[in-house]
Amino acid sequence: MPSRQLSTLLLYSILFSSFFILSACKSTPEPVKTVHVTPKKLSHLPYDAATHGKDIVDTQLALGDRNLYLASNGNIKMLSKAQCQIDISAHRGDFRQPESSYNAISAALNDNFNSVEIDVMLLGDGTWVNHHDSQTGRATVHYTGERFKLERMNLKEFKRLKLRDKHNNNLLNERPITAKESFKIFAAQRLPNQKLNVEIKSKANGQKLLELDNMLRKYVGHEGYYFSSSEQDTLVKLRGINPIVYLGFVQGGHPTSIDILRSDLRKGASNDAYYLENHTNIERASNYGTKRYRSRYQDHTSTDALKKLRAKLGYNSGIHLDIRSYMQNSGVKQRAQRLGMKVYSYSLNGTDYHQSQLLKLSKNNLPDGVIVDATPYKICQQLFNAAVPAQRYQAVTDLGQYIVSLPVDADFDRFKEMLGYQHEGYYLSLTSGLKSIYSAKAKVVPASTPTPLLEHGFPTITDEKIDTHTGDSIILTLPSSNAK
Template sequence: MTSRLLNSAVLYSLLVSTLFLTGCKSTPEPQQPAYVIPAAISHLPLDAANQGLDIVDIQLALGDRNLYLAANGNIKMISTAQCPLDISAHRGDFRQPESSYNAIAAALNDNFNSVEIDVMLLKDGTWVNHHDSQTGRATVHYTGERYKIERMNRKEFGQLKLRDKNTNALLNERPITAAESFKVFAAYRAPSQKLNVEIKSDANGQALVDLDNMLRKYIGLSGFYYSAADKDTLYKLRGINPYVYLGFVQGGHPTSVEKLRSDLRKGVKNDAYYLDNQDDLELAGRYGTKRYRSRYQDYTSTSALKKLQSKLGTNSGLHLDIRSYMQSPGVKSRAKGLGMKVYTYSINGTDYHQQQLLTLSHNTLPDGVIVDATPYKICQRLFKASVPAKRYQPLSNIGRYIASLPQDADFDRFEEMLGYQQEGYYLSLNSGLKSIVKAKKVTTKNTTPTPLLEHGFPTITDEKLEHKTGETIILTLPENGTQ
């Protein structure tokens, strides 16, 4: 009995000790004070970087140019009000793998007005985010074999891997379905941003109804529009959705196709180049120059635009290769007269696209552009939307470097550009690496005219002499000739 009591006492004391210790452990630790964004940069967008060495000075130096440093390391524009152009991200952010979550999310985060994606139909009726008619370029099957997208099912499509754009290496990431694309767009979009869904498959009415229902469900009626190179597909969509914008994609100009074909022939031995342009190469080879020219149709005339609008409805537009747009300078005004929009794209590269846009006056630019470039680059090159106001004097080395950069500095390559800070160089939007030219010292010229005599020679003026006497100097001579 005594031993039981002792055991009970021991157990009780252990229990009390355990509870006491547990109570000590559960005592909440003092909370760390929440980080407060410095007041000087609290006006910047929510994704602005707000921590780090000299971050306030850097942000204020960038802000003097209508720019800011985002938390992801990109330089973005504070305001795009100076850029009255609908800038659409071609297949999402051009720096991200095609057909990926990141391509859509990054484009939205970079403030594109719209994001263009391509959708295709699998044999089991699943809509997927994919541009090419077969695998091999942007997506690769794990076996290495090439497959036509229209002959794959959902399970087989899920076995594809994405390819890195820079290295062409395969990523441990699969392409996404159309429904997944719509969900990620809905999660990251701002109210004004829209999704441009370009339809690549020849789909029947029910498949298009399913597609439209998904878009309405995940994004809403006002958050998307369609484009396609097939008028009949767009005509079916008009019957399904009487309100949505429909953009007809006119084929590339024959000269653009010839140029593309020539460029691809030169680079076909370069495996990386071939992989990057494989679909375009096969397109050019399939049509051929002569055959393509014979089948090419131009819709830039007033009569052609009227026929197009009659088929697609009033809320419609024409999406043109930039070369076709340049050769039809009045197409925008003709389309505007009918209430239609005009967008441009290029199959000859984003640099060519931008160079052509730079030759246009602001009022002759298209309504929108579908590009592989950032909104900052387009707005800066076309509208000088990032001009230094010179209202802030930076204190840090990086801040002073930012302030010293000329107007044509390429802030898309800001991190790379910092590597040239000590040498006094920068990366230009137009011509690569350049030296920062310091302002020359201005010397004040003597504006007083030299007096002339009647014979025309300048007057020689005598030097003025000082007649005032100074202090008396006393000289003492040595006596007896000693020195």
């Protein structure tokens, strides 16, 4: 072998040996990645279930006995909604999240709503955006603090808006999203049976409505969305564009509901700093709650009115009613069904009022769907008892035993709060606040000024009342101190 080739071979051998020795002499070993393995007993749970943590197996099995499970985000969700024979739509997305936000849509989908309702309107430059109000100031705020009408804004100005936190009215470092962004978010995270309810707030010509429908077909798919609007002309145009999509006519709020809403806004304006600052604008926004509104209000629940509506909107259509209107027209569902139409209910006076009215109805008389600011669990449990304990599981941990001991009306939407009463024998009820597990209701002390507990929705627990009424006197003779 030539000496040059031999030298090259020796050089490669030395380099290889050096590399091997250096690799073997590393002082720090490669970190071992920890792979979490789902306990076998929890393998049946949905993909988003919490599967690790202290007592997680017992906790999940105790919840599972009630058709519930703990999700990884800390929320309690239903394992099955098979008993819940009603379409539940998230009003403007998840009610716990800021309006017009990514999280409002994402959280509603994650919480297994059947559909997610969003409001869309046109900016001055023709861009469709996710926004409910015709002007800024309530849910969204311009960086200058000025109020702007959306019909006079362009997309660049819209993107400068900030969202407002629902819970404390603080501004967030987050902007509202456009309609296209909303559609993309929905499409990326939806389950096959979930739909997007697009309520159109702007008057738009056929070209802009065609653009909107094309965006939805492109990003969501033709079976993944439907439209609603309070403008029949808008819905008629949409029927000409899309002959098969569901169209829901939103009938205006009942005049009494409007009066109550207006009164509540005025009370808020006199007591709350945020509303006080916006008093003029609130009055302007609530002007429709007047005699003029009552004179213009039209009810479309009669058979003749429904027939006319059906003739305009076509076969796949329905009417969305304020719950007060629905309750005062008890036969509207049957009349609509005979025409092949659906009926949804909503409320201007809060989700508690909405649910209290639904509870008065038999299951057969419930509307086809509800647009609510509540969780699917709460609606399903209150209307269908869909989370009743089967009493087939024997818990072994303190937490599991507490879950098993909770009565049927326990409010699992407030599960984290409820754990604070785990060792005190109390729980939070869906309808009555704080109660004793052993049927002794906790007493609430009326207060003229809110206490820290009351501000967070907790009632104050008081000791048992002591009878201080004096009866007949009892004379006791004490022995003298000199007595032996």
